[in-house]
Amino acid sequence: MQRALGVTRAQSFPDWYQEICRAADLAEQSPTRGSMIFLPWGYGMWELMQRDLDRRIKETGHENYYFPLLIPMSFIAKEAEHVEGFAKEMAVVTHHRLKNVGGTLQPDPAAELEEPYIIRPTSETIIGDAFQRWIKSYRDLPLLANQWANVMRWEMRTRLFLRTSEFLWQEGHTAHADRADAMEETMRMLEVYRTFSEEILAMPVVAGEKPENERFPGAVATYSIEAMMQDGKALQAGTSHYLGTHFSEAQNIRYQDKEGGLTLCHTTSWGVSTRLIGGVVMTHGDDDGLRTPPAIAPRQIVIVPMLRDKPEDEDVLAYCRALAADLNKLTAFGAPLRALVDTKQGRSADKRWNWVRRGAPVLVEIGHRDAAGGKVSFMRRDALRDGDKVKTQLADRAAFIAGAAKLLEEIQGVLLGEARTRQAGAMQDDLRTFADLESYFGAGETEDFKGWARVAWSKPSGADLEALGERLKALKLTIRNAPLDQPKTLGKCIFSGGAAVEQIIIARAY
């Protein structure tokens, strides 16, 4: 059977992932350690994600700001847990000039900065500094800010999209008068991420609260959305943090209340990153490449003319261009439909397989027979094959155009449905004891597919939770989150046998 990739998911999921990133024009390695080059199909997906999520962020009352890339080093030290969490992965800027010393360029000792800067790993501190100046009165609250930016964390081990030293993201930062308002914001944005992920990325997620040992450094509570990849591992796809007054205390973010007293603000932060692209790949990819969800496909319908260096080629091209023009007048997912005629020089068969690897949702192929007969031959990427055979369909031109937007929405629905079915089918909810957990996941490293375990626990904290974490670590497991959606009755704690207080998701993770 001929496949569009050299490696199948079953042979090696990690190798398959790497190949798809290259073969689908998503990204490649760069000369800069741990940093990647975004290729057009991958960056195009990001632009569309940005467009939709930015709208949702604005609709919930936030405004975009832009803060500096470099943060004075002293800022990061202001919140104790925060600095401890990030100190080990910080890039530091210490000089502002280079000097040629014996033929090699070196930082000029005379140009050493009095106070070094760090390249932002996240912007709580520099935004908090601004908040402290901007917020005077209860009338200034809530302050709802967001920024689209790049950040840098000097990670020891990187993987394209999933963990890179530099990555692109959006980070929301808000300040509120009290805990209730800040918590409401935290949960609102978690819900924005959940619906965005499902509606736009066709990636079902479980929203819930992280256990205390997985919290963001400096947070009082951290919530996440977790997505199941095709190898059964969990991917943390977005987080929303309630920061309490930790950062306000550290940075003196206070307001004068109605009674005239000075009160600390309660702050939040929340973000999703280009990691989502990795999630889309591992959710929707198949052995022929990516299946790009139509809502974020840079090209939703790609038309490949079948040219033969003959006079009728002109008719075929004209027919294709007219078809694309008509399709581009349509609206899909609330935006102009994105159709393209691939007029690049090259063999049609090669072009077709390139679009299959990238995962254009609908691939139209027009030969002279279609052009002459007013027909459209097309294939759906969500169901590319029928066994070894590529599934192609034939439609009348007018009917194809009339149904195009609906077709894209249907494909989006199929992808979401498949992912939902897979996630639901791989959720183990009948594990009752730690021995059950061990026998399900197996003690050692295994290539076999393992799903997630949804189990009840008594939610220990402190040293008890640490010890529990070690037991899970031996099985390469982590607690992903405690889903917001909890059952009415809980059994016994899978770890202690005592009374359980909530259910949690346990899984191997990226």
Added chain:
RNA sequence: CGGAGUAUAGCUCAGCCUGGUAGAGCACCACGUUCGGGACGUGGGGGUCGUAAGUUCGAAUCUUGCUACUCCGACCA
């Protein structure tokens, strides 16, 4: 940052053990024949062999340092 591995043409790799001056397939270019489904033939272009040093008459090949990537571990909103 610890352990293991890898680095030769755009890609996948051979050559290295046993040192003698660069190879294959795919991709690319030209021409021809094909072409409703990843075509075929003939010819051609492309590499200071990751990098720096050492050994040697001579290094892709042997030695050492460095860098990057992959896997495992540690770390990881």
